[in-house]
Amino acid sequence: MSKKSRKLIRATPVADAAPEPDVVEETVAPPREFFFLPDVEPLDVDEKQLHQEMKVWRHGRATRTLGQILQDSYVMLFSLVVVGAMITSAVLRAQGEVAGCNTEACASGRLLLPSATVLACFALALGVSRLFGPVLASAAEGFWLMDAPISRKRLLRGRLVPPLALAFGVSGLATALVGALSGLSWPQVAAWSGAAAFGSAALVAFAASEQPRERAVVIKVLQALFGTAALAVLLVVVSVAAGWLPASVVSSAGGLTLVMAGIAAVALIALAALLVTTVARLDQIRRARLVSGGSLVSGMQGAMFALDFGLIRDILVERRMAEKGHVRPTRGRGLGLGALIWRDVERLRRSPSSFLGLGMSLLVPYAADALRMSQLNPLLSGLALVAGLVPFLGSLRVLTRTGGLARSFPFKTAQLRTAAMAVPAGLALLWGLAATPAFVGIASTGADRPFVDGLIVSLITALAGLFGAVRWVTAKKVDYQTPMMATASGALPPGLIVNLFRGIDMVALITAPLILGAPPYWSLAIAAVVYFGLRGSFSMDELKAEQEAAQRELAASKEAQATKKIPRPTR
Amino acid sequence: MARKTPVLKVTNLKKAFGPVVIVDGFNLEVAAGEAVALTGRNGAGKSTVLRCLIGADKPDDGTVEVNGTRVSETNPEIRRDVATVIDDLDFFPDLSVVEHLDLLARAHGIPDADTAVDEVLHEVQLVPQSGQLPGTLSSGQRRRLALATAFIRPRKLLILDEPEQRLDTEGVEWLAERLAAERTRGLAIVMASHEPVLVERVATRVVRLGDRAEVLADE
Numbered sequence: 002m003s004k005k006s007r008k009l010i011r012a013t014p015v016a017d018a019a020p021e022p023d024v025v026e027e028t029v030a031p032p033r034e035f036f037f038l039p040d041v042e043p044l045d046v047d048e049k050q051l052h053q054e055m056k057v058w059r060h061g062r063a064t065r066t067l068g069q070i071l072q073d074s075y076v077m078l079f080s081l082v083v084v085g086a087m088i089t090s091a092v093l094r095a096q097g098e099v100a101g102c103n104t105e106a107c108a109s110g111r112l113l114l115p116s117a118t119v120l121a122c123f124a125l126a127l128g129v130s131r132l133f134g135p136v137l138a139s140a141a142e143g144f145w146l147m148d149a150p151i152s153r154k155r156l157l158r159g160r161l162v163p164p165l166a167l168a169f170g171v172s173g174l175a176t177a178l179v180g181a182l183s184g185l186s187w188p189q190v191a192a193w194s195g196a197a198a199f200g201s202a203a204l205v206a207f208a209a210s211e212q213p214r215e216r217a218v219v220i221k222v223l224q225a226l227f228g229t230a231a232l233a234v235l236l237v238v239v240s241v242a243a244g245w246l247p248a249s250v251v252s253s254a255g256g257l258t259l260v261m262a263g264i265a266a267v268a269l270i271a272l273a274a275l276l277v278t279t280v281a282r283l284d285q286i287r288r289a290r291l292v293s294g295g296s297l298v299s300g301m302q303g304a305m306f307a308l309d310f311g312l313i314r315d316i317l318v319e320r321r322m323a324e325k326g327h328v329r330p331t332r333g334r335g336l337g338l339g340a341l342i343w344r345d346v347e348r349l350r351r352s353p354s355s356f357l358g359l360g361m362s363l364l365v366p367y368a369a370d371a372l373r374m375s376q377l378n379p380l381l382s383g384l385a386l387v388a389g390l391v392p393f394l395g396s397l398r399v400l401t402r403t404g405g406l407a408r409s410f411p412f413k414t415a416q417l418r419t420a421a422m423a424v425p426a427g428l429a430l431l432w433g434l435a436a437t438p439a440f441v442g443i444a445s446t447g448a449d450r451p452f453v454d455g456l457i458v459s460l461i462t463a464l465a466g467l468f469g470a471v472r473w474v475t476a477k478k479v480d481y482q483t484p485m486m487a488t489a490s491g492a493l494p495p496g497l498i499v500n501l502f503r504g505i506d507m508v509a510l511i512t513a514p515l516i517l518g519a520p521p522y523w524s525l526a527i528a529a530v531v532y533f534g535l536r537g538s539f540s541m542d543e544l545k546a547e548q549e550a551a552q553r554e555l556a557a558s559k560e561a562q563a564t565k566k567i568p569r570p571t572r
Numbered sequence: 573m574a575r576k577t578p579v580l581k582v583t584n585l586k587k588a589f590g591p592v593v594i595v596d597g598f599n600l601e602v603a604a605g606e607a608v609a610l611t612g613r614n615g616a617g618k619s620t621v622l623r624c625l626i627g628a629d630k631p632d633d634g635t636v637e638v639n640g641t642r643v644s645e646t647n648p649e650i651r652r653d654v655a656t657v658i659d660d661l662d663f664f665p666d667l668s669v670v671e672h673l674d675l676l677a678r679a680h681g682i683p684d685a686d687t688a689v690d691e692v693l694h695e696v697q698l699v700p701q702s703g704q705l706p707g708t709l710s711s712g713q714r715r716r717l718a719l720a721t722a723f724i725r726p727r728k729l730l731i732l733d734e735p736e737q738r739l740d741t742e743g744v745e746w747l748a749e750r751l752a753a754e755r756t757r758g759l760a761i762v763m764a765s766h767e768p769v770l771v772e773r774v775a776t777r778v779v780r781l782g783d784r785a786e787v788l789a790d791e
Contacts, residue, residue: 322665323707330703333674333685340678348666395666404628405661409721410679411652 048155051146109241110372112257113234115180115190119197119261120231122172126201127224130208131217132317135164136286137294147288154283157291161209161279165272168205173198192258195265203268206275213285235364242371243443307479308500311398318395338412338420345396345424355392362389363432366439366462375448378440379462379515383508386432386466390425391473397421398474414537418475422536426467433463458515461524465511468531473504475535507531577640579604579729579760580625585634585785587620594620596784598634600762604728607751607761609775617785618764619658622733625762626656638729652680655727657735661718663706669693669717670702673724680725688724695750696720711738719747730754732763736770748773 071078129135136157138147146156176197180190208220240246297320304312328351334343349355365385369378400407400417407417433456440462441455442448450458479500485492511531514523578601585598594617602608610618623629625636627643627650636643643650663672673692677685693699696716701709709717715738722730730751736744744767751774755761765771771778780789 319665319707322705326705326708327703328666328668328671328705330668330670330674333671333678336678336681336683338679340675344667344671344675351666396664399662399664403662405658406663408626408628408651408656409661409676409725411681412679 043150046149046151048151051151052156110238111183111185113238113241114183115176115185115193116257116261117231117234117238118176118179119172119193119200119264120227120234122176122197122201123204124224124227124231126168126172126204127208127220127227130164130168130205131220131224132294132320133164133297134212134291134294135205135209136160136212136283136291137298138288138291139295139299140292143288143292143295147291152284153286154280157283157286158280161206161276161283164205164209165202168201169198172201189258189261192261192265196261196268199265199268199272203272203275206272206279210275210279210282212290213282213287215287215290232361232364235368239364239368239371243367308497309478310500311402311474311476312478314391315398315402338416341396341410341417341420342423345393345421348395349393349424352392358392359386359389359428359432362386362466363435366436366459367443370439370443370448375442376516378448379458379465379512380508382436382439383462383465383469383512384505386429386463387469387473387504387508389432390429390466390470393425393428394421394470394474397425397471401475418471418536422467422471425470429463429467430460432466433460436462454521457521461515461521461528462512464528465508465524468511468528468535469504469506469508471535472507472531476500476503507535577604578602578637579639580762581635581637581640582621582625583635583637585621585624585636586632587617587624587629588632593784595624595631596786598785598787600779602729602760602762604760605755605758606777607755607763607775608777608779609771610762610764610779610781611766611771612781612785612788616781616783618781619733621781621785622656622658622731622762622764626654626658626731628658652726653728654731655722655725655729656731657718657722658731658733661721663714663717665705665707668703668705669698669709672706672717673720676721677724682724682726692720692724695723697746712740712743715739716743723750728759730759730761730763732761732765734764734766736765736767744769 137160138157142156147153173194177190177194180193185193204223211217211220237246297316300316301313304310304316331347333340333347362382362385366378366382369375369381374381397418400410400421407414410417412420437452437456437459440448440459441450441452448455476499477496479494479496481494483494483496486495486498511524511528514527515521580600580602582598582600585595586593587595598617598621600608610621612618620629624631625643627636638650638653641650643654667675670689670693673689674685677688682688693702696719698713698716698720701713706714706717715735719735722732732751735747735751739747748770751761751763751770755774755776761774763770763774778789778791779787782788
């Protein structure tokens with residue numbers, strides 16, 4: 002016993018002798034009849050005050066001061082400032098250089114690329130708005146606040162600001178960047194980025210005004226229109242650069258600048274009008290609709306902290322499928338692994354939208370060749386194909402993310418993975434064949450290879466894209482049990498860093514010999530090794546399990562021999 | 573009477589997560605036509621034992637044999653014989669209920685997959701939901717689908733972790749009847765359960781586990 006404990010015991014007053022117990026009459030508690038029910042009319046609630054109160058509670062529970070946060074993240078802030086300054090300087094220099102280019106291809110690209118970005122921003126703003134709400138509330142707010150008889154309008158008014166600001170900022174910046182890099186003059190950059198920023202914000206406001214009605218048709222149609230237009234403009238850029246279309250199809254810069262300025266002005270007026278309508282309707286948004294967007298954001302935030310982009314995609318796919326709800330069942334074909342492959346073939350028919358991404362990825366090799374980037378073409382096109390093929394690897398993703406489903410099938414890991422890769426491999430082969438002209442050379446300034454060489458490079462690029470996509474969907478979650486890595490931003494699990502590059506690493510590895518000018522068989526050899534690794538032939542867990550089993554067998558046989566009686570020699 | 577050859581034989585199974593020992597020297601033999609119910613309080617190690625039995629968790633020591641073959645998750649022959657229903661079953665988000673069962677039946681080489689799927693769908697009462705995607709099923713319906721995946725495939729041993737979870741009263745009754753029929757057909761069953769109806773009507777042996785999966789009673 003410690004000294005302190007002894008002291009405490011000594012200090013405790015000795016209890017006096019217990020007094021004689023008084024005879025207390027036992028009272029029986031009357032049966033409880035009262036349950037809390039206010040007998041006065043409730044007062045009106047001031048939502049602003051309620052919100053303020055919640056803020057005060059949270060303020061008292063912060064575990065770190067602002068100073069501490071800044072101290073912890075100074076390296077990141079410093080890096081951001083330095084990298085931002087470098088990017089700005091590079092953009093300014095590039096803008097100056099590109100503005101000096103007066104060829105027809107430069108002139109068309111200068112006007113069309115920023116225009117395509119504006120249209121893509123519009124489509125993206127509508128798509129993201131439809132996905133999240135755009136007005137949303139967290140699950141906790143939905144349960145604790147929305148249940149009370151308070152005005153949702155006052156609570157949600159502030160929620161309109163972040164999506165609008167995000168649409169405005171991201172679209173404006175992205176278009177300004179593309180415009181400057183394309184060589185537009187600064188007033189033109191302002192016109193294009195203004196059109197993108199105000200237009201995107203107005204479209205988000207429009208989506209918010211439609212949210213109470215839960216009517217997505219108009220938004221879907223608009224999104225498809227803007228997306229298709231962006232794609233068409235990009236096609237024109239490639240066609241002009243490749244010489245398939247005359248540069249005269251592009252109108253004069255002055256006219257287009259005025260159009261963009263006009264779009265910005267109209268969008269500003271529309272934004273103001275839509276905001277008034279939307280705020281008036283905020284009370285009518287259903288709680289379930291608000292909370293579903295909030296849950297989606299919180300799920301995606303969690304995945305983002307682990308840089309698990311695969312999980313983010315899983316969340317989105319689950320949500321889309323839950324919205325779809327029902328499909329017309331189709332009968333399978335074949336037995337064994339064939340049944341699994343046939344189901345993937347059926348999936349192609351069920352999700353034709355996935356082909357859009359694959360088709361768009363096919364534009365990249367042609368664009369890269371037309372824009373004089375034939376040296377980097379395998380890498381760029383391979384990366385584009387990764388994005389194009391991921392939607393076709395849903396089966397592999399589900400079979401590798403948890404062991405439960407894979408365990409239901411009577412196949413080895415390598416067999417399962419190979420079967421799940423079969424259909425995407427077929428698509429990659431078709432992609433390789435379709436992209437061959439881009440690697441042979443379509444523009445006078447692009448690649449200049451014999452047909453067979455171009456075909457080989459194209460097929461290697463397709464392999465790189467396929468294996469990059471397989472690596473992306475099969476990568477394991479970040480393991481926080483492993484020893485952490487010391488970094489300037491604190492301790493990080495090694496898997497977190499690797500997560501950023503998964504997929505990209507395979508493409509870079511396989512296409513590196515092509516970019517460096519080495520013979521293509523190097524790429525093929527690397528691809529073969531990568532394939533055996535990805536199909537699970539070199540699974541460390543499995544190899545370790547087999548090794549352990551062999552060691553156990555050996556130990557058991559040794560033990561059995563040791564205990565065996567040695568027969569006595571007979572005379 | 574000579575004891576039947578065990579379908580499942582577990583010898584000196586040990587499993588720890590870091591410094592915490594969950595299973596410490598668990599032994600079990602289950603013969604064909606025998607149904608063993610593992611009972612015990614929460615945290616006794618029932619689920620960990622079951623996960624080790626199917627190779628989902630790697631034991632630190634000890635052996636698990638099914639029909640004389642060492643269990644390993646990488647051995648597809650074991651997967652042919654052992655049907656499991658534990659909590660980590662995932663579903664393809666874009667395949668309907670009936671398509672999941674069809675795929676599984678065909679993957680296991682069942683020649684008349686259509687009839688098998690139809691029969692099992694009726695049995696688990698998911699016919700109205702046959703075209704639904706798993707994301708839209710209720711938790712009880714998802715459980716029924718998970719059970720259906722075990723009943724549509726060839727099996728010699730059924731391993732179930734609290735199969736009664738999220739089932740309604742009727743569902744538990746049906747499950748008890750079905751598992752009893754499986755046992756009568758000569759299948760070996762090992763299940764962890766807190767449901768008295770299942771334990772009483774299905775189990776031929778009840779193994780009560782204490783801390784670290786210590787066998788307190790085997791009756």
